[in-house]
Amino acid sequence: MRSLRDRVGAAAPVFGVLLALLVAIAVVNPSFLEPASLLAYLKRAAPLAILAVGQYFVIVSGEFDLSVGSLVTVQVVVAARLIDGDESATLPVIVLLAGLGLLIGLVNGLITTRLHVPSFVTTLGMLLVLSGAVFLWTGGAPRGSLSQAFRVPGRQGIDIPGFGQVPWSALILIAVAAGAVALMRSAWGHTLVATGDNDRAAALAGVPVARVRTTAFVLSALAATVAAVLLGGFAGVSAQVGEGLEFSAITAVVLGGVVLGGGRGSVLAALAGALVLEALFTLLNLLGVSGALESTVQGVIIIAAVAYAARRAGGRRRPPSVPEPSPQPA
Amino acid sequence: MKRSMVLATGAVLLLAAACTSDVPPGGAAPTGAPGTSPPPAASQFFDQAEHDRQLALRDQTAQGPADQPWVQMLEPEMVDTARYATQGPHHVCFSNASVDNPWRQVGWTTMQAEVDLHRDEIANFTALDAGASDDKQISDIQQLVGSDCDALIVSPNTTATLTPAVEAACGQVPVIVFDRGVDTDCPVTFIHPVGGYAFGATAAEFLSDEVGQGGKVLALRVLPGVDVLEHRWAAAERIFAARGVNVVGVEFTENDTATAKSIVSDYLQREGQINGIWMDDGTAGVAALEAFEDAGQPLPAISGEDQQQFLEKWQAEGLTAQAPTYPTFQWRTAVVAALQILRGEQVPGEWILPQPTITSENLGQYLQPGLPPLHYALCGCQQMPDFPARWGA
Numbered sequence: 245m246r247s248l249r250d251r252v253g254a255a256a257p258v259f260g261v262l263l264a265l266l267v268a269i270a271v272v273n274p275s276f277l278e279p280a281s282l283l284a285y286l287k288r289a290a291p292l293a294i295l296a297v298g299q300y301f302v303i304v305s306g307e308f309d310l311s312v313g314s315l316v317t318v319q320v321v322v323a324a325r326l327i328d329g330d331e332s333a334t335l336p337v338i339v340l341l342a343g344l345g346l347l348i349g350l351v352n353g354l355i356t357t358r359l360h361v362p363s364f365v366t367t368l369g370m371l372l373v374l375s376g377a378v379f380l381w382t383g384g385a386p387r388g389s390l391s392q393a394f395r396v397p398g399r400q401g402i403d404i405p406g407f408g409q410v411p412w413s414a415l416i417l418i419a420v421a422a423g424a425v426a427l428m429r430s431a432w433g434h435t436l437v438a439t440g441d442n443d444r445a446a447a448l449a450g451v452p453v454a455r456v457r458t459t460a461f462v463l464s465a466l467a468a469t470v471a472a473v474l475l476g477g478f479a480g481v482s483a484q485v486g487e488g489l490e491f492s493a494i495t496a497v498v499l500g501g502v503v504l505g506g507g508r509g510s511v512l513a514a515l516a517g518a519l520v521l522e523a524l525f526t527l528l529n530l531l532g533v534s535g536a537l538e539s540t541v542q543g544v545i546i547i548a549a550v551a552y553a554a555r556r557a558g559g560r561r562r563p564p565s566v567p568e569p570s571p572q573p574a
Numbered sequence: 575m576k577r578s579m580v581l582a583t584g585a586v587l588l589l590a591a592a593c594t595s596d597v598p599p600g601g602a603a604p605t606g607a608p609g610t611s612p613p614p615a616a617s618q619f620f621d622q623a624e625h626d627r628q629l630a631l632r633d634q635t636a637q638g639p640a641d642q643p644w645v646q647m648l649e650p651e652m653v654d655t656a657r658y659a660t661q662g663p664h665h666v667c668f669s670n671a672s673v674d675n676p677w678r679q680v681g682w683t684t685m686q687a688e689v690d691l692h693r694d695e696i697a698n699f700t701a702l703d704a705g706a707s708d709d710k711q712i713s714d715i716q717q718l719v720g721s722d723c724d725a726l727i728v729s730p731n732t733t734a735t736l737t738p739a740v741e742a743a744c745g746q747v748p749v750i751v752f753d754r755g756v757d758t759d760c761p762v763t764f765i766h767p768v769g770g771y772a773f774g775a776t777a778a779e780f781l782s783d784e785v786g787q788g789g790k791v792l793a794l795r796v797l798p799g800v801d802v803l804e805h806r807w808a809a810a811e812r813i814f815a816a817r818g819v820n821v822v823g824v825e826f827t828e829n830d831t832a833t834a835k836s837i838v839s840d841y842l843q844r845e846g847q848i849n850g851i852w853m854d855d856g857t858a859g860v861a862a863l864e865a866f867e868d869a870g871q872p873l874p875a876i877s878g879e880d881q882q883q884f885l886e887k888w889q890a891e892g893l894t895a896q897a898p899t900y901p902t903f904q905w906r907t908a909v910v911a912a913l914q915i916l917r918g919e920q921v922p923g924e925w926i927l928p929q930p931t932i933t934s935e936n937l938g939q940y941l942q943p944g945l946p947p948l949h950y951a952l953c954g955c956q957q958m959p960d961f962p963a964r965w966g967a
Contacts, residue, residue, distance in 0.1 A: 479832035
């Protein structure tokens with residue numbers, strides 16, 4: 245039986261940090277608190293937040309998915325090439341993208357669970373395969389163009405008289421968040437966390453560990469598909485659109501207090517982590533700090549989170565998996 | 575088990591993050607007090623004499639047929655090529671830096687179409703793509719020189735690193751260099767448009783006229799450290815400083831549309847209003863304008879480039895815009911020059927091509943409907959066989 249502190253303790257700071265950052269932004273730029281500005285911020289954060297939700301499923305199950313950034317690029321480039329400005333092709337292509345996402349997630353999951361390849365190797369390999377494939381197919385310059393309809397979710401919104409525009413991407417983010425929370429409260433969600441906490445114990449208790457983890461990879465790839473539709477909609481075709489997103493997503497998840505190695509953390513905290521990251525970038529920009537600092541900040545967060553997770557894992561008094569080095573003969 | 579896995583994974587994450595980090599080194603230029611621009615910093619990339627020469631060249635009239643700018647030349651000093659004359663048909667070779675961006679793709683398509691126009695004189699055309707790797711291009715050049723080429727065309731990946739390879743090739747075959755240069759004058763001819771200083775200055779003068787003194791301009795650049803692009807900004811920042819334009823920011827977009835759009839949105843949020851967008855490369859022009867549309871702001875004056883999607887938006891929205899160009903038609907010139915040299919005809923030692931500027935007045939003559947969004951209008955290819963299908967229409 246876990247204490248309450250254990251269940252929300254790691255997540256609570258992220259909401260405080262988010263609040264503090266939003267207040268700081270409002271101090272620098274008072275107009276930020278107007279609904280239109282807040283919604284614009286949500287609109288921009290939505291793709292990363294959705295990716296973070298997908299990444300959460302994988303990380304909490306004790307794995308990693310490094311392939312989501314290049315998957316986003318593949319989806320946007322493929323969509324532009326297949327739609328090529330033809331409005332009527334929009335829906336079939338989106339369905340096809342979902343199928344592609346499903347397939348990539350399945351491949352990631354099966355290679356990791358059935359062939360026992362560590363997931364960061366599997367998905368790092370997938371990252372290279374996908375980015376190589378994009379480059380091969382486009383020669384660095386994507387062809388074709390996205391239809392207006394494809395761009396609606398990422399760019400447009402619903403106009404509410406007297407209030408302004410509610411972006412579709414904000415609504416999609418809320419729907420994804422609600423779905424993820426419902427999923428994590430279901431029996432499947434509990435088995436997912438149990439798998440990440442201790443897969444051997446979970447397996448002995450009858451959890452189909454391999455299937456649960458494969459499903460997590462599929463969910464992550466589908467989240468990448470949604471993010472790709474939003475990002476492509478936001479800014480049109482680009483061959484660099486997904487670059488580095490996998491790290492932003494992982495950074496967001498660990499910011500949310502989700503422990504690398506799995507078994508701990510809430511999906512809403514992971515989502516809040518993405519909002520914190522985006523708020524941080526907004527604040528840095530308002531303060532006129534260079535964009536180059538964004539990488540630095542992400543690196544520091546990853547290091548701190550891994551150190552924290554290692555300390556916790558070390559404190560669990562498990563037998564060390566690495567044997568003590570035996571004394572070398574002089 | 576868990577501890578070592580977490581640590582190992584963290585290491586891998588950081589390693590991979592370092593590999594794919596897309597943030598360029600060096601940050602934004604510091605912004606001065608409101609209403610002022612910082613004085614241009616002395617830069618290793620700035621050459622006053624070359625800057626002055628290029629700005630003066632903009633007013634020169636080019637020699638040659640006006641309807642064929644790819645064979646026109648500015649202030650040519652002809653060199654004798656009689657010793658290279660050989661009986662055709664010839665084997666022409668080409669070492670290409672890369673085709674990794676739309677500009678190079680349009681140029682490469684145009685070059686192949688030019689070769690097809692001369693099939694009576696060119697028996698073989700061998701092209702090797704270095705994939706943006708200096709090492710591969712050096713070995714490509716060695717390989718081509720060793721495979722009985724009659725002439726070698728080189729589009730160098732980088733200037734300094736490729737210089738020794740080009741020098742070695744000069745001893746074996748006549749060499750034609752175009753686009754980026756090399757640090758040697760051993761090639762028979764070096765083909766290039768007027769240059770980066772002229773490009774940047776033209777764009778900056780237009781914007782200064784449009785936004786006036788104290789007007790706010792955001793400068794969007796691709797990435798630091800590329801001489802052609804550095805020259806564009808070096809000329810522009812001097813003009814902005816002299817004309818009292820308020821440069822609110824100088825940011826690198828890496829030509830990523832989403833990055834460009836986010837940056838412009840951020841600046842609109844920070845500044846409230848921006849009067850002009852200066853770009854050293856027009857690829858992200860449409861994305862920058864969309865940021866204004868999405869923020870409900872009036873569209874700014876903008877300097878873009880001759881990319882199809884930008885020209886289409888310009889015409890549709892009646893933009894206040896101008897497009898200095900770095901014409902893709904120079905890829906035709908390289909083939910023309912190779913054949914002239916193999917015929918023993920004189921060519922300019924430095925073949926300076928005109929660099930037309932697209933304005934609202936002449937937009938109609940450059941914009942061809944039906945081409946793909948990333949096509950470049952100044953390909954000089956409108957009259958070539960299979961236009962526009964061959965260019966992806």
